[in-house]
Amino acid sequence: MMTSSADISSILNRILDTAADNLRIAKILVQMGLDPNNITYDALFNRLLEIFLANITLANLFAVVGAFFFVATLLMQTMVPLRVANMIGCALFAIYGLLSGNTSTFLLYLLLVPINGVRLRQMLKLVKKARHATQGDMSMEWLKPFMTERKYRRGDTLFKIHDPANEMFLTVTGKFLVKEINIEIPPGRLMGELGFLTPNNQRTGTVECIEDGQVLTITYERLLEIYFQDPQFGYYFLVLASQRLLENISRLQDQLKAERATTTNRIA
Known part of the structure; x- marks a missing residue:
């Protein structure tokens, strides 16, 4: 074991000797308080350890922990935990800026905390309302x-x-008619959501305005962005779209029953 350690130390010392011949590295070594002409692995390790221990301060500890949280955001696939980790990281860097006396760092990260908080609140509110919608509203x-x-x-x-479908509608005022199935769509209802779910994003019906009205639109691309920010939204949206489809089927069944009853009465 001793021989193996000596060999490794010898190899590292040779590498350091070669690197020390480079003028730029020599300058760095001088700035670190080392002699480029007499550099060893042990000397470099001890010097780096001294520098590390000398820079262990409360402010730097907050910065290191904050950096871990920022790295964690790169590994997260959904937006809610990413926002939480980002908020914690920004708060820690703001504390670092405060303790180190770096005003610009403190103000920058302090500003980012409420911005992330607002976006997080919006996303949580969206998911909560979507969940509430699937439970009956x-x-x-x-x-x-x-x-x-x-x-x-x-x-x-x-x-x-x-037709190619690229957006969904929410009726606000007025009336609209799905011509193929002769169903009126009143205010507060979705239109065009099924095109988002079809394989080729094609319209499944023709909708005409039968009374002046106002609608709100959202593109399928925006819906996908919301979905990728929080996959739960995709599940809730799918449940809502399924409920709308079942309502349409129920209406059609009622219409067929009514037509059959009318036909039977005429024959009778």
């Missing part, structure tokens, strides 16, 4: 902050069956 109010306003007049066609 079919309101889509929770999506409004992510949507843009658009107005339609009577007779306007929002989209046609088999």
Whole structure:
């Protein structure tokens, strides 16, 4: 064991001797308080240890822990835990800036803490409302902050069956008609969500405005962004879309029953 250690030490010493011949490395060694002409592995190790121990301060400890949290954000796949880790990292770096007297560092990371907090609150609120919606409240109010306003007049066609689909609609005012199944869509209902779920993103029906109204729109790309920020949203959205589809099927069944009853009465 002693011979093996001596061999490793000898090899490292040779590497250091070769590196010391480089002028730039020699300058670094001088700045570190080492003699470039008489450098050994043990001397370098001891000097680095001295520097490390000399720089162990409370401020630097906060900076090191904060750096770990920032590295952790690179390994996270969802937005909520990433925001939490980022907030903790920013708080620790803000404390580092305060303890070290670095005003710019302190102000920068102190500002980032509430920014991350606001975004985290928005995401948690979105997931909470989506969860609440799947438990019976079919309101889509929770999506409004992510949507843009658009107005339609009577007779306007929002989209046609088999058209390429790239956005979803939430009705606010007015009335809209799904022509293929003759179903009116009142305010507060979704339109075009099934195109988001179809393999080729194609419209499954034609929707026409039958009373002047206003809608809110959100692109499928934005929906995907929200989904990747928190995969739970994808599950809740799928449940909502499934419920809408089941409602449409139920309406169609009721219409068929009514038509059959009418036909039977006429024959009778």
